[in-house]
Amino acid sequence: MPQPLPRDSEQNADTGAIKLLLVVSVALVTFVAFEALAVASAMPTVSHELGGEQLYALAYGITLASQVATTPPAGRWCDAGGTRLALITGVATFIVGLVIAGAAPEMWVLVIGRAVQGIGGALVIVPLYVLVGTVVPARRRPGFFAAFSAAWVVPSLVGPVLAGFLAEHASWRWVFLGIAAVALPALFLVLGVLARIGRSDDLPNPDDVPAAPAGGSRGVVWFAIGAGVGAALLQSTGAEPGERGGVTLTDAIAIALALVALAVCVPGLLPRGALRLRPKVPALITGRALLNGSFIGVEVFLVLMLQRQHDWSPMAAGLVLTTGSLSWGAASVVAARVRTETARARLPWIGTALLALGILLVMPSAWPSVPAWLTIVGWVFGGGGIGLAMSASSVLALGWTPRARQGEVSAHLQIADALGAAVLVALTGLAVAVVPLGSSGELPYLAALGIGFVLSVVAATASYRSQGEPAAEEATPMTGPAPSSGL
Template sequence: MAGPDQARPGPDLTRLLLVGSVALITLVAFENLAVGTAMPQVTADLGGLRLYAVASGAPLAAQLVATAAGGAWSDARGPRGSLVLGIVLFCAGLVVAGLAPSMEILAIGRAVQGFGGGLLLVPLYVLVGALVPQAQQPRFFAAFAAAWVVPGLVGPGIAGLVVEHASWRWIFLAVPVLTVIVSVILLPLLRRIGSHDGPASRGTPARTRRLLLAGLGAGLAAGVLQVAGAERSAWAWTAAAGAVVVLVLATPVLLPGGTARLRRGVPAAVACRGLLNATFISAETFLPLLLVREHGWPTWAAGLVLTVGSLTWALGSQIQGRIQDPRRRAQITWAGPAVLTLGTLVAAAATLPGAPPWLVLVGWTVAGVGMGLVFPALSVFVLQATPASEHGRVSSALQMSDGLGAALGLAAAGALFTTLVGVGGSGAYLAGLLLAAALGALAALAGGRASVPDDPRA
């Protein structure tokens, strides 16, 4: 490892790290949101409606695996290798998806893209911790957060225009070109960190190995459940059963004890985060498809759902930041999920005969506010309820719960959608949205058990 003088680059390289990292995160975030807008047209062109949820969720499951692998790799051998391979795989997966002749190939490309995205994101945070003075780190992380928000405001609209006036394939094929340009800009920094890219330690602690194996297992199991949900065969049921067993074994390693039982305090808060993501992602994935396929909306108009959700999420986040009274903040942890559930039910009403499709926009406006209220509030609660020495562990648990919730929620909604979509009408969408609302109600229950003033770790 390098000494302190090597570990701290000059202001030019620090600025380069900020610009390059924000650019990479923006590209990853843009791709995630833009593809959500384009997927209805992708499905219309390639067929394979039963694989809609698989192609949408493959990056989520792959990113879980990559997050576990990238963290262990960065700890053991430094961040450069994970960053470089992540960029290569991210670009390769996008090219495969952009040239895909079928939904099966598209899903494979998206899985590779998601794995690469996970590998390249982890070392960016590691580099900030290792190379940026502590006083400047909040500025970096604020910029990282903005890099996730801004694509939500413009990405769906851009994607809709590209689909309408060119081809959905360019949404996949243009991003690798931009990623390569950003990577070239980052070359001086990559050469700089290459000088101490050797092993950080001679051995991996037992707990780190357990976390790595559990993370790999959970991510692979989530991917298996997504694929199995699109099939109706004996092997699919067998694979799904095996995946459930792996999840039962892996999640106690990754999440605080008592998370599955919604134990009061931090475990319930961690469970709430996973249930929130399960609700939001499983519903949002199918809303553009509902508007395009069942109501005949153009792609750009259907993409407004994603933009509205991002805008009101940011609004909700600003509102919760102004609430200082401890009692009112304690109420946010159940009120936010309740608002999310209400918004999901309003959106689901658009599937009923004769209901206006604009109910989707109204519902998702409300749902975004709920997510914005509760998501940052849970992070604050968890950090305040744990000793500083455990902040890394609980932060990791929150991130893992986010990823697992999104991947598993989408797997469940996708299986339900695949089962019912052949019946015709909007029943498959209604069932999926009602499932999402039920998960939101569970999130409200978990949030209520999280906001306990006495003995928050009990």
């Protein structure tokens, strides 16, 4: 890894270069966040216009799967060759993915573009974190990370509604091409800030790194690639309701291969004891993966349900996601005000219980005859629940971990978020694809909501168990293969 800025030289750091790095970093995170959050409200329109209803789940979830597969290799690249080339490649790849998706003549081309976006997004976020850790003085790093978090706020509030507006009144293609148009100048800003950092005598060169160690993180890299491929393969069996009459032989083979890949690779990406819900960090991270997966897996089909079952416009359906984002933000503020560890340790399971309640409240809206406003009420609870749980789980996981291993646990948290979402989108997509429509088309949506509810209850159980006595070892090192049992 590049060496951080020495403490005694922080006062002489190039303030102008650091400010420019902050501006460019926030812009890049905002672009990635917008695409991650906005596309849900436009995807039903996209699949309808491109005739790609059978690829609905894959088109949404492939970005998550490719992020899972790319994040550890991106970290290894930064360790081995510095951040400069990785970051430039990431921004360029992200833009290329946006252009491919925005110009897609068919759904399978859009899927390719979305996959490229996910690869680019991972190659943007990982180098940015490395840059902050190696170039930015320690006293300024909290401000950078706070800005990164804030960069998700505006896209979460505006993105779904704006994407719905574009899909409804202009073209869904601008959801992708519009971001590409504003991200392209950012690529030149990235080149400028990296050049300025490289010329500065007061800042360490982010590419001045030793050769990568011979062993290290190769095991987790292959586990991540395998899990990402498995999640994408499972997503490929999903579709919009009524588009598949059942599970074909090809589907069955794909499902079997995907489940084998996930069963082999997922344990290598989680802390030791995570699947057995061992108290403290292992159980907490399992709960977090299921929590984020349940929320995203339900949300992606929530928009589809409102548009197909209740004839809501893309923009109106996007407002429901914005409502969830508002309650998420408000709950995060509440969680931040909790001072004692005992009270904070209760928030993850209370939050996941609120998410489960929210999903239950949404379920009746699967019937067209039931007022759709129940969805808004339910998603206020759902967003509030994940806001309480996610904020508290990050603080607890790091607080329960020795300082020397906090980087390892941070990586576990990031991978768990992406992995949980990628797998749960695949599972809910499969359920929606194969379950019969029912009398009024409600059964596929009830199946997806039911999966989200059951797994959110499991997430609450895992979070509750995290309050127990700590195990002898709280986490499996990221550098090296996981135990053979994965448990």
